[in-house]
Amino acid sequence: MTTNQTPQALNDTVIANGYCVGCGACAVPEQSPFKIVMDDYGQYQSVLKDANVIATTQNDYEKLCPFGSGASNEDEIGKQQFFETCEYNDQVGYYNGVFAGHVTEGDFRKQGSSGGMGTWVLNELLSKGLVDFVVHVKSETAAEDLHNIPFKYHVSESLEETQQGGKSRYYPIELSEVLKTVRNKPGRYAVVGLPCFIKSIRLLQIQDPILEERIQYCVGLVCGHLKSAHYAESLAWQMGIPPQDLEGIDFRAKDTSQPANRYSTRAKGSVGEKVTPTSQLFGLNWGAGAFKYKACDFCDDVFAETADVVLGDAWLPEYVQDSSGTNVVVTRNQDIRDLIENARNEGRLEIDDLGVEKAVQSQDAGLRHRKVAIGYRLHREQAVGNWIPQKRKGPANKITPRFEMRRQQLRTELRNLSHQSFLRAKQTGDLQSYLTEMRPLYERYLRVQPSFLHRLVSLIKRKLKRILSS
Structure with missing residues (x-):
């Protein structure tokens, strides 16, 4: 065990800059100064029990965190x-x-x-x-x-x-x-x-x-x-079950008449149980x-x-x-x-x-989003002066093809807006306000597509790869 890192260091880097994934590792050691709470956006986050806390154990908290400075990588x-x-x-x-x-x-x-x-x-x-x-x-x-x-x-x-x-x-x-x-x-x-x-x-x-x-x-x-927890609530609310009434959910109810990637969502509330094909609900595009x-x-x-x-x-x-x-x-x-x-x-x-x-x-x-485009997302954070975690791939000021940079920007905007707009919808009891705010940005995201030349080159590469591997 090491003794050099204080809990405040983890708080000032990972937590303060929004990189906490709420795993709870930092709250596990005995006498840990951290606790895990659910925030207003329905995400588990780590917080210091006392803002003036000093190290109370022999644990190096930054090396316990999957995004912490000095932690071993994968x-x-x-x-x-x-x-x-x-x-x-x-x-x-x-x-x-x-x-x-x-x-x-x-x-x-x-x-x-x-x-x-x-x-x-x-x-x-x-x-x-x-x-x-x-x-x-x-x-x-x-x-x-x-x-x-x-x-x-x-x-x-x-x-x-x-x-x-x-x-x-x-x-x-x-x-x-x-x-x-x-x-x-x-x-x-x-x-x-x-x-x-x-x-x-x-x-x-x-x-x-x-x-x-x-x-x-x-x-x-x-x-x-x-x-976040708001994802489940957003699906159920579209099915007629408001967040305060949601009791249970099955995110992937199998449909024997459809391929494996076309499943349904089942939700239960005070009005009973509802089943809806997932493709009919807004917010399901994983990308x-x-x-x-x-x-x-x-x-x-x-x-x-x-x-x-x-x-x-x-x-x-x-x-x-x-x-x-x-x-x-x-x-x-x-x-x-x-x-x-x-x-x-x-x-x-x-x-x-x-x-x-x-x-x-x-x-x-x-894999393309996580392994390739992460460099561009790191660059965008670093460019505005934000602290960034150390990853296996460093910041990159561009990625190819060029349309992918615009797609990455819109994904960040969609991520942020979904949290903000759904919280407002819950506070006002108005689901439609969330959908109305999100749809224009989502439609802009869908319009960002590769050029004809890029699609043609990709098709040729895929066919050549199949031929060479057969």
């Missing part, structure tokens, strides 16, 4: 964890297995957003005696797959409990309370999380020997970005980034590069037509790879060896 953590047994790819990180498929046994696939692999991996770790507990996100109660809000981290130790954590949760969560439970309750744990959350766990383990010993496996989720945390625009990790295994959707032509869903899976830990290959041999999984390039293709848009 390449450095990944190398320490996986270098001896894995290959490396600059988009995916380290890997020793890349798969696509789904669970064929039980109700895992039916109860999951995609192929059911996430809950299945957790259950295998439990049933094979590799862990005693699973730390994952679920609601306090659940009925017929519709989970009540708010969502939070829980500790589970049975299949029944872990299955309550199935499905995607586009909702803010934080780790501090559950990791305190891990510290106080002996046992072996597997923890599920978004890329930045898994990174924060790895950083905590460097400074906390108890968490290092007890957290045996980190299960990551492929991530586009984290949403536009409504209700996104600012921190997410400065994260360069899509494939949870510090996790032992990462799972996401196989958004590939050969899989997307299957409405039941298909997972892309990247393993970095031999135990988990063995679980998958043994289950495939036993007929409990239908899973293909995918190859790392196909995994990259499955998340192409997210």
Whole structure:
């Protein structure tokens, strides 16, 4: 442990400049001066308990934060964890297995957003005696797959409990309370999380020997970005359930008549339950980034590069037509790879060896935004004198093609306006004011398209790539 950094340093850099993702890592150490609160925009944020606080523990708080100065980056953590047994790819990180498929046994696939692999991996770790507990996100109660809000981290130790954590949760969560439970309750744990959350766990383990010993496996989720609580409220309100009446939501209700990427939203309120095709609701264009945390625009990790295994959707032509869903899976830990290959041999999984390039293709848009365009976003922040976190890619005053710079500017405007306009809508009880403010900017965003020449060159490159790989 180090003693040089004060809590005020983290407060003045990451927190004051809007880069806190609300993971809760800084609130985990004993006698931590930080606490996690939900702000007016529906985002978890770290705040100092006392503005005049001085260091009260031996922890270096900037090195606990995934965006903090001096914290190890994903390449450095990944190398320490996986270098001896894995290959490396600059988009995916380290890997020793890349798969696509789904669970064929039980109700895992039916109860999951995609192929059911996430809950299945957790259950295998439990049933094979590799862990005693699973730390994952679920609601306090659940009925017929519709989970009540708010969502939070829980500790589970049975299949029944872990299955309550199935499905995607586009909702803010934080780790501090559950990791305190891990510290106080002996046992072996597997923890599920978004890329930045898994990174924060790895950083905590460097400074906390108890968490290092007890957290045996980190299960990551492929991530586009984290949403505020207002995202769920905005969808439900459009369905006729105002924010104060929202009781539960399923962000990805499967529609057996549609491809896997065309799902519905189910919401429950005092007026009953409503189901609406997601395509009919405003704010669902993931690339536009409504209700996104600012921190997410400065994260360069899509494939949870510090996790032992990462799972996401196989958004590939050969899989997307299957409405039941298909997972892309990247393993970095031999135990988990063995679980998958043994289950495939036993007929409990239908899973293909995918190859790392196909995994990259499955998340192409997210990787371009996170890995390439981050340099331009860093430049824009730096150009107006703002503090910026140190990332693997430095600031870049331009990116190609040129239209992408305008798209990045509009995404930032959409992110900011969504938070501001929806808060005003809640305060006045007028949903239409939010939609009226957002739509003109969103339509401008949609009009920013590549030129004919750029589209032609891209088409030729894609065809050549297919020919060369066939």
